[in-house]
Amino acid sequence: MAGIVLPSGESWMVSRWIFRHVLDEVEGLYPEDKQLVEALRRGEANDLLNLTRLEPAVRARLEKALLDITQRPTPIETAPDAVEGDERFVRAVQSLEQLLSRDTSPG
Numbered sequence: 001m002a003g004i005v006l007p008s009g010e011s012w013m014v015s016r017w018i019f020r021h022v023l024d025e026v027e028g029l030y031p032e033d034k035q036l037v038e039a040l041r042r043g044e045a046n047d048l049l050n051l052t053r054l055e056p057a058v059r060a061r062l063e064k065a066l067l068d069i070t071q072r073p074t075p076i077e078t079a080p081d082a083v084e085g086d087e088r089f090v091r092a093v094q095s096l097e098q099l100l101s102r103d104t105s106p107g
Contacts, residue, residue, distance in 0.1 A: 002047035006103045070097035
């Protein structure tokens, strides 16, 4: 298992392959953002991306990047069973979107 800790204290815990794929997708969208890429690599190495420990500017960019990913779930070829893996990935990304939306909404 691996996951993301949001500033609200909520956690998104998923299988490592889903976590790694989400991080890879973010890095693929923003390869020029060195701070973001560094945070992603640390998160991958630790199986945990703790947004509460990031500088506010990096955290904001990462939250936006994660939301960008949730808007475009893609099929996964690295899952043990491609069809089941795709469904699991889509469900996981949808749950991340819900958490991020709650966490970043004004209120």
